[in-house]
Amino acid sequence: MTETAPIENWLTDMDGVLVHEGMALDGAPEFIARLTEKGRPYLVLTNNSIFTPRDLAARLSASGIEVPEERLWTSALATATFVAQQMPGGRAYVIGEAGLTTALHEAGYILTDTRPDYVILGETRTYSFSSITTAVRLIKGGARFIATNPDSTGPSADGPLPATGAVAAMISKATGREPYFIGKPNPVMIRAALNRIEAHSEATAMVGDRMDTDVLAGMEAGLRTFLVLTGSTSVDEVERYPYRPNEVRPSVKDLIDLV
Structure with a gap:
């Protein structure tokens, strides 16, 4: 048997691992503080494309978790990195908010509804029929279809909200074109994160x-995977999947000693 390599770098999801509805989960501040104290390269990942890293850093700080903005990796940043590599200096019609539009601007993209190379769909709380109609017409006219993440619903204080995956399905139905999803579980997002911190x-x-997102993405990218039980997946649900995490822990608090 081959010996397992020691863990030198960490990628961690945000919602359900570090925070829940704006409140720090048990052990989350201490886990991030230990990573910082030990000088471990790490990134906090999220499929949410609404907020910029600066916004997210401020939100985490308000919950008592201190994460510098350069340690945040969003599906918006991953999407901007991907399209900039595929077609540098391109043009995109974007449905999304500041997290996505800022990332694309910083990647050198022009945001336009005139002859775009891509239609890029992200998360927003104000999806409009007009913008979706424009997206459908541009895709049928030849624009490539990208979506930041496949999540069909998102959380809110009042219950689930339609999210990027649900709106993407509507556009796909109207166009006959499926989007390329960048965020988890696509290992593209994980590999880009690894490159960002120069990790193997x-x-x-x-x-x-x-x-279905975190563990699957980590497994497909060849990472050691830990499932924590403070979010979406319960211990009973693990058995339904044809793949397994390397370990299941009650919370991120139970990982501090591994850092």
């Missing part, structure tokens, strides 16, 4: 609360 997959762990 064999020495990196992925911490998440969802089997």
Whole structure:
């Protein structure tokens, strides 16, 4: 048997691992503080494309978790990195908010509804029929279809909200074109994160609360995976999947000693 490489780098999901509805989960501030104290390269990942890293850093700080903005990796940043590599200096019609539009601007993209190379769909709380109609017409006219993440619903204080995946399905139905999803579970997002911290997959762990995004993405990228039970997936649900995390822990508090 080959010996397991020590964990030198960490990727961790945000919602359901570090925070829940704006409140820090048990052990989250201490886990991030230990990573910082030990000088471990790490990134906090989220499929949410609404907020910029600066916004998210401020939100985490308000909950008592201190994460510098350069340690945040969103599906918006991953999307901007991907399209900039595929087609540098391109043009995109974007449905999304500041997290996505800022990332694309910083990647050198022009945001326009005139002859765009891509239609890029992200998260927003104000999806409009007009913007969706424009997206449908541009895709049928030849624009490539990208979506930041496949999540069909998102959380709110009043219950689930339609999210990027649900709106993407509507556009796909109207166009006959499926989007390329960048966010988790696509290992593209994980590999881009590894490149950002100059980490090798064999020495990196992925911490998440969802089997179908966090654990799947980590597994497909060759990372050691930890499922914590403070978010979406319960211990009973793990058995329904054809793949397994390397370990299941009650919370991120139970990972502090591994840092």
